Amino acid sequence: xxxxxxxxxxxxxxxxxxxxxxxxxxxxxxxxxxxxxxxxxxxxxxxxxxxxxxxxxxxxxxxxxxxxxxxxxxxxxxxxxxxxxxxxxxxxxxxxxxxxxxxxxxxxxxxxxxxxxxxxxxxxxxxxxxxxxxxxxxxxxxxxxxxxxxxxxxxxxxxxxxxxxxxxxxxxxxxxxxxx
Amino acid sequence: xxxxxxxxxxxxxxxxxxxxxxxxxxxxxxxxxxxxxxxxxxxxxxxxxxxxxxxxxxxxxxxxxxxxxxxxxxxxxxxxxxxxxxxxxxxxxxxxxxxxxxxxxxxxxxxxxxxxxxxxxxxxxxxxxxxxxxxxxxxxxxxxxxxxxxxxxxxxxxxxxxxxxxxxxxxxxxxxxxxx
DNA sequence: AATACCATGTAAAGAGTTACATGATTGG
DNA sequence: CCAATCATGTAACTCTTTACATGGTATT
Numbered sequence: 001x002x003x004x005x006x007x008x009x010x011x012x013x014x015x016x017x018x019x020x021x022x023x024x025x026x027x028x029x030x031x032x033x034x035x036x037x038x039x040x041x042x043x044x045x046x047x048x049x050x051x052x053x054x055x056x057x058x059x060x061x062x063x064x065x066x067x068x069x070x071x072x073x074x075x076x077x078x079x080x081x082x083x084x085x086x087x088x089x090x091x092x093x094x095x096x097x098x099x100x101x102x103x104x105x106x107x108x109x110x111x112x113x114x115x116x117x118x119x120x121x122x123x124x125x126x127x128x129x130x131x132x133x134x135x136x137x138x139x140x141x142x143x144x145x146x147x148x149x150x151x152x153x154x155x156x157x158x159x160x161x162x163x164x165x166x167x168x169x170x171x172x173x174x175x176x177x178x179x180x
Numbered sequence: 181x182x183x184x185x186x187x188x189x190x191x192x193x194x195x196x197x198x199x200x201x202x203x204x205x206x207x208x209x210x211x212x213x214x215x216x217x218x219x220x221x222x223x224x225x226x227x228x229x230x231x232x233x234x235x236x237x238x239x240x241x242x243x244x245x246x247x248x249x250x251x252x253x254x255x256x257x258x259x260x261x262x263x264x265x266x267x268x269x270x271x272x273x274x275x276x277x278x279x280x281x282x283x284x285x286x287x288x289x290x291x292x293x294x295x296x297x298x299x300x301x302x303x304x305x306x307x308x309x310x311x312x313x314x315x316x317x318x319x320x321x322x323x324x325x326x327x328x329x330x331x332x333x334x335x336x337x338x339x340x341x342x343x344x345x346x347x348x349x350x351x352x353x354x355x356x357x358x359x360x
Numbered sequence: 361a362a363t364a365c366c367a368t369g370t371a372a373a374g375a376g377t378t379a380c381a382t383g384a385t386t387g388g
Numbered sequence: 389c390c391a392a393t394c395a396t397g398t399a400a401c402t403c404t405t406t407a408c409a410t411g412g413t414a415t416t
Contacts, residue, residue: 002275009278009281022395062386064385065396067395083283086293092211098182101328102259107324110328154346155346162341165338166335216404218407221369222370246367362416369409371407374406376402378400
């Protein structure tokens with residue numbers, strides 16, 4: 001039920017085609033929701049059938065036509081109602097943590113994975129910090145509507161910072177061991 | 181493909197029945213993998229059919245019989261091979277962040293949700309810290325095999341700490357706004 | 361007497377992944 | 389000429405969630 005609302009949230013921010021949404025879900029929106037283009041096209045068709053969103057066909061020169069989707073009034077009402085319904089904390093499913101938990105079965109492989117993930121978190125953090133620097137110069141002066149997306153970026157920064165620090169803690173703890 | 185490995189990881193730690201696993205996945209193991217009892221029973225049947233796990237029927241007095249599952253040698257080999265294969269970062273799907281992103285559609289509801297989630301994170305953090313205090317008195321002196329589960333607990337503590345801090349940051353930023 | 365806990369499952373529906381499919385344009 | 393980008397979709401499969409189903413024991 002939630003990809004629908006993630007799409008509404010993205011489209012309420014600004015109208016997009018399915019293709020553009022797929023790219024957003026692979027980039028900034030992907031920091032809090034992942035979805036493939038197949039899933040997105042299927043869900044857009046459903047939302048359109050329910051009249052939660054509408055579209056205009058836009059013809060472009062040198063490129064295929066696209067369907068520019070926008071949220072209808074009904075869609076906005078549905079989104080607001082969904083926000084109003086309390087939700088659970090996001091359920092965790094983290095393969096790396098499963099690997100670490102079972103680490104004694106393959107200790108050296110776990111250390112390698114930690115190093116790999118450490119680098120990825122570092123890269124993501126750099127990207128987020130860059131976005132923060134470039135697009136949010138004075139956060140306290142933002143108008144209310146801009147504070148909401150800014151806060152999701154802040155979560156991303158905190159999240160990646162935390163993972164990076166944990167990878168370091170883990171690598172140090174496991175390195176200490178082997179040098180004993 | 182991964183619930184299988186999460187179950188192997190839990191069973192390698194120690195043998196359990198499906199019922200006990202369901203409780204573990206609702207508690208400590210749930211910090212990195214969520215699964216319902218229905219999913220668990222179905223997956224256990226599959227793993228047993230593939231001979232990655234085996235079980236002994238245990239009869240108890242005053243309680244129904246249970247099937248105590250354990251990981252076979254083949255299962256351990258499979259688990260080690262899976263750990264060896266590099267994995268992606270866990271994909272995020274967080275309803276609260278979707279709500280915050282679309283916050284301008286229902287600002288007061290978002291603040292309420294932030295407050296609710298803040299309390300839940302606070303409670304979880306307290307539980308994790310309690311576990312750390314009670315069962316890991318001197319982490320640097322732990323034998324290697326105990327360091328692995330300890331590190332997943334550390335992740336849990338960092339994760340909840342980070343969420344709590346972010347909820348506070350968000351609530352403050354949104355409160356500032358309304359007082360202007 | 362009612363509720364909670366122990367213990368195991370099936371069935372149906374919904375969500376997500378992987379593979380397949382097409383076709384034009386642009387840049388190296 | 390080959391690869392990448394733009395743009396949209398279908399089909400099959402797997403995974404997850406929700407609801408249904410049973411039945412004994414322990415506690416309030």
